[in-house]
Amino acid sequence: MTVESTAARKPRRSAAGKTGTTGGKAAGTTGTKRTAAKKTTNAEPELVQLLTPEGKRIKNAGTAAYDPYVADITPDELRGLYRDMVLTRRFDAEATSLQRQGELGLWASLLGQEAAQIGSGRATREDDYVFPTYREHGVAWCRGVDPTNLLGMFRGVNNGGWDPTTNNFHLYTIVIGSQTLHATGYAMGIAKDGADSAVIAYFGDGASSQGDVAEAFTFSAVYNAPVVFFCQNNQWAISEPTEKQTRVPLYQRAQGFGFPGVRVDGNDVLACLAVTKWALERARRGEGPTLVEAYTYRMGAHTTSDDPTRYRHDDERVAWEAKDPIARLRGYLESETDTNEGFFAELEAESEALGRRVREVVRAMPDPDHFAIFENAYADGHALVDEERAQFAAYQASFADVDEEEGKER
Amino acid sequence: MTVESTAARKPRRSAAGKTGTTGGKAAGTTGTKRTAAKKTTNAEPELVQLLTPEGKRIKNAGTAAYDPYVADITPDELRGLYRDMVLTRRFDAEATSLQRQGELGLWASLLGQEAAQIGSGRATREDDYVFPTYREHGVAWCRGVDPTNLLGMFRGVNNGGWDPTTNNFHLYTIVIGSQTLHATGYAMGIAKDGADSAVIAYFGDGASSQGDVAEAFTFSAVYNAPVVFFCQNNQWAISEPTEKQTRVPLYQRAQGFGFPGVRVDGNDVLACLAVTKWALERARRGEGPTLVEAYTYRMGAHTTSDDPTRYRHDDERVAWEAKDPIARLRGYLESETDTNEGFFAELEAESEALGRRVREVVRAMPDPDHFAIFENAYADGHALVDEERAQFAAYQASFADVDEEEGKER
Amino acid sequence: MTTQTAAQTAGQSAVKSLALAKAINESLRKALETDPKVLVMGEDVGKLGGVFRVTDGLQKDFGEDRVIDTPLAESGIVGTAIGLALRGYRPVVEIQFDGFVFPAYDQIVTQLAKMHARALGKVKLPVVVRIPYGGGIGAVEHHSESPEALFAHVAGLKVVSPSNASDAYWMMQQAIQSDDPVIFFEPKRRYWDKAEVNPEAIPGPLHKARVVREGTDLTLAAYGPMVKLCQEVADAAAEEGKALEVLDLRSVSPLDFDSIQTSVEKTGRLVVVHEAPVFFGSGAEIAARITERCFYHLEAPVLRVGGYHAPYPPARLEEEYLPGLDRVLDAVDRSLAY
Amino acid sequence: MTTQTAAQTAGQSAVKSLALAKAINESLRKALETDPKVLVMGEDVGKLGGVFRVTDGLQKDFGEDRVIDTPLAESGIVGTAIGLALRGYRPVVEIQFDGFVFPAYDQIVTQLAKMHARALGKVKLPVVVRIPYGGGIGAVEHHSESPEALFAHVAGLKVVSPSNASDAYWMMQQAIQSDDPVIFFEPKRRYWDKAEVNPEAIPGPLHKARVVREGTDLTLAAYGPMVKLCQEVADAAAEEGKALEVLDLRSVSPLDFDSIQTSVEKTGRLVVVHEAPVFFGSGAEIAARITERCFYHLEAPVLRVGGYHAPYPPARLEEEYLPGLDRVLDAVDRSLAY
Ligand SMILES: Cc1ncc(C[n+]2csc(CCOP(=O)(O)OP(=O)(O)O)c2C)c(N)n1
Numbered sequence A, B: 001m002t003v004e005s006t007a008a009r010k011p012r013r014s015a016a017g018k019t020g021t022t023g024g025k026a027a028g029t030t031g032t033k034r035t036a037a038k039k040t041t042n043a044e045p046e047l048v049q050l051l052t053p054e055g056k057r058i059k060n061a062g063t064a065a066y067d068p069y070v071a072d073i074t075p076d077e078l079r080g081l082y083r084d085m086v087l088t089r090r091f092d093a094e095a096t097s098l099q100r101q102g103e104l105g106l107w108a109s110l111l112g113q114e115a116a117q118i119g120s121g122r123a124t125r126e127d128d129y130v131f132p133t134y135r136e137h138g139v140a141w142c143r144g145v146d147p148t149n150l151l152g153m154f155r156g157v158n159n160g161g162w163d164p165t166t167n168n169f170h171l172y173t174i175v176i177g178s179q180t181l182h183a184t185g186y187a188m189g190i191a192k193d194g195a196d197s198a199v200i201a202y203f204g205d206g207a208s209s210q211g212d213v214a215e216a217f218t219f220s221a222v223y224n225a226p227v228v229f230f231c232q233n234n235q236w237a238i239s240e241p242t243e244k245q246t247r248v249p250l251y252q253r254a255q256g257f258g259f260p261g262v263r264v265d266g267n268d269v270l271a272c273l274a275v276t277k278w279a280l281e282r283a284r285r286g287e288g289p290t291l292v293e294a295y296t297y298r299m300g301a302h303t304t305s306d307d308p309t310r311y312r313h314d315d316e317r318v319a320w321e322a323k324d325p326i327a328r329l330r331g332y333l334e335s336e337t338d339t340n341e342g343f344f345a346e347l348e349a350e351s352e353a354l355g356r357r358v359r360e361v362v363r364a365m366p367d368p369d370h371f372a373i374f375e376n377a378y379a380d381g382h383a384l385v386d387e388e389r390a391q392f393a394a395y396q397a398s399f400a401d402v403d404e405e406e407g408k409e410r
Numbered sequence C, D: 001m002t003t004q005t006a007a008q009t010a011g012q013s014a015v016k017s018l019a020l021a022k023a024i025n026e027s028l029r030k031a032l033e034t035d036p037k038v039l040v041m042g043e044d045v046g047k048l049g050g051v052f053r054v055t056d057g058l059q060k061d062f063g064e065d066r067v068i069d070t071p072l073a074e075s076g077i078v079g080t081a082i083g084l085a086l087r088g089y090r091p092v093v094e095i096q097f098d099g100f101v102f103p104a105y106d107q108i109v110t111q112l113a114k115m116h117a118r119a120l121g122k123v124k125l126p127v128v129v130r131i132p133y134g135g136g137i138g139a140v141e142h143h144s145e146s147p148e149a150l151f152a153h154v155a156g157l158k159v160v161s162p163s164n165a166s167d168a169y170w171m172m173q174q175a176i177q178s179d180d181p182v183i184f185f186e187p188k189r190r191y192w193d194k195a196e197v198n199p200e201a202i203p204g205p206l207h208k209a210r211v212v213r214e215g216t217d218l219t220l221a222a223y224g225p226m227v228k229l230c231q232e233v234a235d236a237a238a239e240e241g242k243a244l245e246v247l248d249l250r251s252v253s254p255l256d257f258d259s260i261q262t263s264v265e266k267t268g269r270l271v272v273v274h275e276a277p278v279f280f281g282s283g284a285e286i287a288a289r290i291t292e293r294c295f296y297h298l299e300a301p302v303l304r305v306g307g308y309h310a311p312y313p314p315a316r317l318e319e320e321y322l323p324g325l326d327r328v329l330d331a332v333d334r335s336l337a338y
């Protein structure tokens, strides 16, 4: 899928040349030339890229604003990013195969989106707060959430298995777009507290259509909330390509709400790191929200329940393989740093160990106690819940009696 | 309230000068210079104006795109617009006083917004379809809806007293923003039918914050639906000024969804007519949606229940009086056309007659039959409604019996 | 408009065994064929054919103009469907899962339900909102809920739920033909259950309950996914010598109180079963009204079996949360003990 | 933080006669004073003080940072309130009218209600959603509805409604202190009714019903705006020699079934009154559960008086639509006739 395909549809009825066709003062053209407006709508939008697909560092006028944010990055830090991506991918693959083995009910793979997630995740500070969707396994990794904790909801033992306050990493949110408002509110709270941390809210290209996301844009702009909206445009919302959600590039959505939007190469971990840092710094400085669109690709199925062969050609995926985020950074590490084979070999071993640990932990994950149904429905209790819990207990006990009476029969 | 006051809030924390503060590729600046972005955000946005407040015709590069749409307007047509505005205002004043007299429960006055409504309303074609909010009495007038029909819901005898299909003027919609989606769906239907009519959806500055409006923008853009979104920015949403809804001018919202937005002087009936015609023609030609922001002012209270002295200074209102839409057109008629005193005198008489008729009709408006509660809950009937209607009938009949027995006592 | 062959069309006139999902698919196909105003809209309903394949093949045969992949925005889907209905279309809208209907709730409650009355009958909104609902499929959060009570309480809506393929086929036909908005709850855990469907014989009116099994000792009333369970309960009870009558209510709004009353006047006992939480659920309304109607016939209070007053639990707990054979039998025993 | 004078503060400790709206205002003021984390948010809550003046003067005294005029977007209001709560704040959110809560319904049902459970108790959402509700004020569409059942069915929420100024004051205090989300339904037609408020003596727990009037012949149960009506009904019935007991339920979720049971065991008869439509309303749940609990005590079926299954009618019909003295008395007579 090319950028052109997210451009405006061809007119429904033939557009007869007529006076007044283009409004001299329409928003797209205010204070600029018509050519500029055309450019915005039809041309390939500019993409912040710091590494070519081959791993060569790009520096030019377009990168100047972001270069400072990665200017003093060390080879060790670069290797750290590489390690994050490799381990995340490994964890993800492990989860996919655990689903195939029946250990998980479902899995939403992030394959292909490692750079977007690791770059943005590593841009956050410890006191920042992150609101993910359901696919941010790489961001969770950066936040220090034990990856096995992510598996609880996919296994069906809980609806979110970690304490969001430990790592400032909120629970996965399944209702599309909702969390962008929570992020905005949280950011409003940060501003009230006079703190200088920031919030980052993840969402997808499909989510951009939800009213909640637009409301989050409105609230964050009006209250100048320190929040970064990080949209991973992976080109697909289940079976729907991005052109079913918008006819112009998504990052442009922000401008109409009064804050900047920028498109970054979502397969370039360095660019994602730099742009997200830039946006988070804006937030910290009190300059309000930013929309970052990470242009990337969902290499796998939407989830393990999905069958993408029904709706997309595999050559699209193959084309994106050439832009693989991990290979790209490896190219850079090999050509521009002193990274040696030992690093890659060690990482491979670490990766194996992680896979093993994940398998073991998942297989040992106990089913929840039956009474967990009633736990945490309320913080302060609720008379009916107490009543139902008691009835449930009596009912369960009646089987215990039967079991005792009937021995092994039941 | 000036345009500046809808510009970005001052930073929450001091914005220390730092590299990377402004993103070379942020949406606001894509393909343009930073100065241009600044202009969009902070400068007085351009306003399409064809008449000065004194009624002088403006023609320049900025009006060129719209001039053709009023190029051959006749003095009679201009007087027609004037008449529409005067009668609408008169009707509105009559309704306000009927509310004071207790004949209506509530009234939402359009005072000050006559030009926005008459200009846009007269731009529509008979086969176009209009989705109003609750304040479009002037548009209803243009569509041929008997104004007394508008009073039913404010009197409390119905929730909408006209057949929307007769004049292609939908019922008033009270839940803010909802109708923009209905308009979009209707426009999608027009496109499916291959017809070349268009839809216009009215909404307010406050409504622009509702998720539904953003979703309407998304759907209309994606399906390239022939719909004009006509936002009357009357500066206030009850007690909240526009800066509580947005930090940039509202017409700019459209661009991020991929269609043009334009701000028109909402107190200039000629400009509203021209710009709306332009936008409707775009829709007819299959060029999709347009956002028109009519920049105007709510001269009165939000409704008769409201007390604007609690939240705004009267000098604001006074300042807007100088831009009165009716005076402005009168200036033009008197200086540029052959309109004589007789026209104004006749109109005064017509206006009196309208006021009288409205009073009489309202006072004679019967209360609805009690059984109307149950009518039209469903089109195809519903067993429970039938049951409840029967119980209600029996219950009411029991009073009839008592009344009979007790004679005049009850 | 359609690319179906004559042979395929002829094939439709025969009774056939169809899975519930496939029956809805055929019903939609039939409606698209018969009435050019019928549209199918929703997320992923096009090429993918919906996440449950209920709309499989429809876009291929009827085109993108009639089977429409929408932006990911439920309020927008229902809101534009209303506009399309005002223009004369009959949209059949898919909400992907029960838990995702809430962004559309405002449009459904304040607009879809009320516009006909608001317009004093001058406009009609023949919109069907399809919602795969209920649990039992081991899904993650928001994918297993039963929100039907939240729609039944709202005047202006009709709410139905088929329990088997034949009803699914026919109730969908009737829902599309209805001039009222219909919330059509599809029992997703029964999507793969097969039954005979005769596309030529209407089994009865949309809002009429059906006696699925006759009995004299107690009435079990259910709809959608719980009908099958109640039949299993009746089987089990029969082994113990109890003759349970099983009612498939089919419609939640209106509820067919007449049929329930008839049954309860015979059996004197009623247990209502649904997946939704008991508190403020359908069972409450049924219990209240049937108790009023059958006060002197009831030998026991109407008992309710349903979900607990807690968020739908993670999949590994749903067996405990949902009504199952034993829990319904327990209620039957409790009722019979009076 | 506050500009109140000492005299004013001292004045608060005395019992005073306050209108219900003013009592809520004072309760919010107290909360803003006591807990710096409390926020008030909503449309027009600032300078205007809300369309009913419930937040009058609060922004002036506590600043725009704590009393926040929001954009016109209910989902945004509740959604950001959730975020603020996650950050440690205790937002009290105003929905301007009953009929405008639906755009926020998704955030309330899928997020506000469930997040505590989703997080296995690790986060709490002490958010109060204030909703002026009910009819009887001659308003236009969407301004007179009673949607409480749509919230009570949803686990994770608490739903309350005061009937008088004293309860309004105290229940608001308790709702704000609650660590659970509370949907706080304010009986708008009683906003101007005065009662004695003692800001120093808590009258009792938030979710406990209160016997407003003792009686032996029949129990009338109501909450919010209908309590006053039921008291009038009891007065009228007393003239005819019937001793009705009146219960102010105060809480819709949880419902205080114990108190209702106690009363019904004494009177043997129950009539439930609410403005909301009867179908799937609170009365259904109360009837179902009380019938189960008091099967052998009930001399008549539990009767319900409420709105009809039709959209709330235009103002000139609301008197016919809403429960009034005669309709409740009629139900009382019908119950006593058993
Ligand atoms: C409100 C809502 N509607 C529908 C769904 C079902 N659904 C889950 S993921 C998804 C597509 C999301 O696409 P996108 O936002 O692009 O994120 P991605 O999955 O590509 O990461 C849909 C429709 C949902 N979870 N929530």
Ligand SMILES: Cc1ncc(C[n+]2csc(CCOP(=O)(O)OP(=O)(O)O)c2C)c(N)n1
Pocket: B135, B174, B175, B176, B203, B204, B205, B206, B207, B208, B234, B236, B237, B238, B298, B302, D043, D072, D074, D096, D100, D103
């Ligand atoms: C969903 C919803 N929320 C709140 C309201 C209450 N309300 C009625 S009008 C109004 C302000 C609308 O402002 P705007 O959109 O600017 O239109 P205007 O009244 O200025 O014409 C509000 C908040 C409503 N009608 N609907």
Ligand SMILES: [Mg+2]
Pocket: A204, A205, A206, A232, A233, A234, A235, A236, A237, A238
């Ligand atoms: Mg996507």
Ligand SMILES: [Mg+2]
Pocket: B204, B205, B206, B232, B233, B234, B235, B236, B237, B238
């Ligand atoms: Mg306004």
